[in-house]
Amino acid sequence: DAGITQSPRYKITETGRQVTLMCHQTWSHSYMFWYRQDLGHGLRLIYYSAAADITDKGEVPDGYVVSRSKTENFPLTLESATRSQTSVYFCASRDRVGDSPYEQYFGPGTRLTVT
């Protein structure tokens, strides 16, 4: 099906473990984003990518790594998970036509718990 998907939807991991959250979109959108959603903070941007092999930091990038070897995939890796990274993670994408203000489309989210 067309759209933006995330996997896994739920993940429990232990402190210190590496975990990768996957994001896949079928629209060939240029831009992709990772956000975390925490109570009292709304959504905060972790990393974003303007195209394959182009990534940049957002508001809260520490402890996270991203890559984008293909346009459709944008995995987010927590190199050594900490309890403060317990959150709901959302991937989003949007099309690019210059600086046109196209809206972002969001995936269903991954609920990550770090014990």
Place this chain on the structure above:
Amino acid sequence: AQSVAQPEDQVNVAEGNPLTVKCTYSVSGNPYLFWYVQYPNRGLQFLLKYITGDNLVKGSYGFEAEFNKSQTSFHLKKPSALVSDSALYFCAVRADTGTASKLTFGTGTRLQVTL
């Protein structure tokens, strides 16, 4: 730096009554403004956006928003609320130039519509 304020954590409305969810913003340059809605255990869904032109923007599900440049506000409104409108609402802003790819979200307002 750009920012969004949603001053109300929760708004309670009776079904059939008009609703308003407030949003104020700060951005350098002209703003692009967005409203998203989030239902439980779902990703964010786009409702409407303001780019330029008419200050009253109409969106999905009967929602509309009024852009007020002098008050730097972009309040979400609906003439007659439905119980099914109960959800979490996010306002977001980005500048029309510069950090073109980054949306800044508010902390969200929970709308509760009761019979």
